[in-house]
Amino acid sequence: MKVAISKWFFLSLSVTFLLVACGGGSGVGPTEVKKREDELKKELRVDWETYEAGDLQGALGAFQQTLLNAATKSGTESIRNQVMSEAQNGIGWIYFKTQSLDSASVAFNEATKLNRRNEDAWAGWAGVALANKRYSDAARYADQALSI
Incomplete structure (x- = not known):
């Protein structure tokens, strides 16, 4: 009887250990992570196309949605930060174009915090300061901006 209890104890302990050891991850494999990162980059391209077409309100909403998506989707931190930096950069340029200089400054500041190598955001922030x-x-x- 004692041997049977020991076997069950060790079996349940092993199963518990496996469940705990396997937990904690996102459950998303590298292929899915890459796919999500590519989707975010594609969103940015569409956002910039909207901006370049002159639809500033549409672009603002699109950049804000991309920012939200990047913050909530699984992906490597560096890619998410690059995407969020570029979305903040787009928001900054929209505010700059509409003369909302305080909002533009905040957006460019956030963009450069997320990605110190975002030269376009540094240039925009320089424009706001000027x-x-x-x-x-x-x-x-x-x-x-010039040193990047």
């Missing part, structure tokens, strides 16, 4: 007559900031941001 428009606000903050010349030393404008020079610093422009220098950062």
Whole structure:
């Protein structure tokens, strides 16, 4: 009887260990992660096409949706940050074009936090600083853009 209890104990302990050890992941394999990252990059291309077509309100909504999607979808952190940075960059340029300079500054700041190598966001932030007559900031941001 004691041997049977020991076997059941070790069997249940082993099963519990396997369940705990296998848990904690996203359950999404590398192929699915790559697919989701590609979808996010495709969304960005469509967002920029909307912006370039002059539909700023449509582009703003599209960039905001891409930002939300990137924050909630599985993917590598570096790709998600690149996508979110580029979406924030797009939002920044929309606000810059519509003369909402404070909102543009916030968006460009977020974009550069997410991806320090986003030269377009640095250039946009330099433009905002220049428009606000903050010349030393404008020079610093422009220098950062040019150094990338």
